[in-house]
Amino acid sequence: MKETNDKELMFNESLENLVDNYGTASQEGIKASLLECQNIFEFVSNNHQVEIARTFQVDIKLVKTLMKFMPSIKESIVEYEVVCCLGSRCASNGSMEVIMAVKDTLGIGFNETSKDGRIRLMSRNCFKKCGQGPNLTVNGEFYHKMNKLKAIDLMKSILNK
Numbered sequence: 152m153k154e155t156n157d158k159e160l161m162f163n164e165s166l167e168n169l170v171d172n173y174g175t176a177s178q179e180g181i182k183a184s185l186l187e188c189q190n191i192f193e194f195v196s197n198n199h200q201v202e203i204a205r206t207f208q209v210d211i212k213l214v215k216t217l218m219k220f221m222p223s224i225k226e227s228i229v230e231y232e233v234v235c236c237l238g239s240r241c242a243s244n245g246s247m248e249v250i251m252a253v254k255d256t257l258g259i260g261f262n263e264t265s266k267d268g269r270i271r272l273m274s275r276n277c278f279k280k281c282g283q284g285p286n287l288t289v290n291g292e293f294y295h296k297m298n299k300l301k302a303i304d305l306m307k308s309i310l311n312k
Contacts (some may be wrong), residue, residue, distance in 0.1 A: 153291060159275055162191050162199070166206050175208040181217055185224050196227040198234055198273070201291030211291075229264060229271040231309050233257070236286045238277035245298065252299045253287065253301035256306035 165187045173180025184203045188195045195218065218224050235250050254260055257272055257276040264271045278286050283295035287302070294305060 158191050158204045162188060166203065167189075170206050177207065178213070178217060181207050181209065181214055182221065184222060185214070185218060187222055189224055194225045194227050196229075196271075196273075197232050197290045198288060200226075209271075227271070228268065230269040231273050232273060232274045232288075232290055233306070233309070234275050234288045236276075236278050236280075236284060237274045238281065238284070240277075240281035241284035241286055244284045248299045249285045249287065249302045252302040256303050257310070 166184055168188065169180050169184050170177075173183065181203060182208070185195055188199045188203070192199070200218070201211060204214045207214075218226060233253060235253055236246060237250075239244075253272065253302050257265060257270055259265055259270070259272050261272055261274045278284075278293070279287070280286050280293065280295065283293075285297045287294050287297055289305070290311065294301070297305075
């Protein structure tokens with residue numbers, strides 16, 4: 152888990168530097184971000200695509216289009232990427248109960264993929280949305296003020312799709 156958090160920190164710092172160097176809405180900056188993401192994680196997840204689009208202030212469609220023209224970029228093959236916040240403020244709002252509900256419902260731990268290959272569970276140190284926590288994302292879409300029951304319902308809805 153520490154290795155994942157270290158990689159996320161490296162990627163976030165790199166992303167900030169790239170947007171500073173290239174500017175928002177820069178296709179060259181987006182391409183550099185995609186390459187950097189793949190260098191760090193060996194693929195570009197749905198969440199990272201959303202993060203790149205947000206950081207460069209572009210529509211996610213542009214990021215996905217640029218990926219199509221970069222055959223060396225490997226997109227994550229999972230259908231759903233669930234990311235739980237491990238930040239201390241979310242923890243003080245009950246995120247441990249949410250995290251356990253997510254893990255138990257999916258039957259996997261952090262950095263694991265479901266047996267059918269459809270769902271990957273990841274963690275992140277902080278989403279910087281502390282006032283709305285506990286937080287988690289599914290394919291980059293935020294779910295705020297989560298509790299155990301909401302988490303179970305959300306994970307069951309993913310499992311049953």
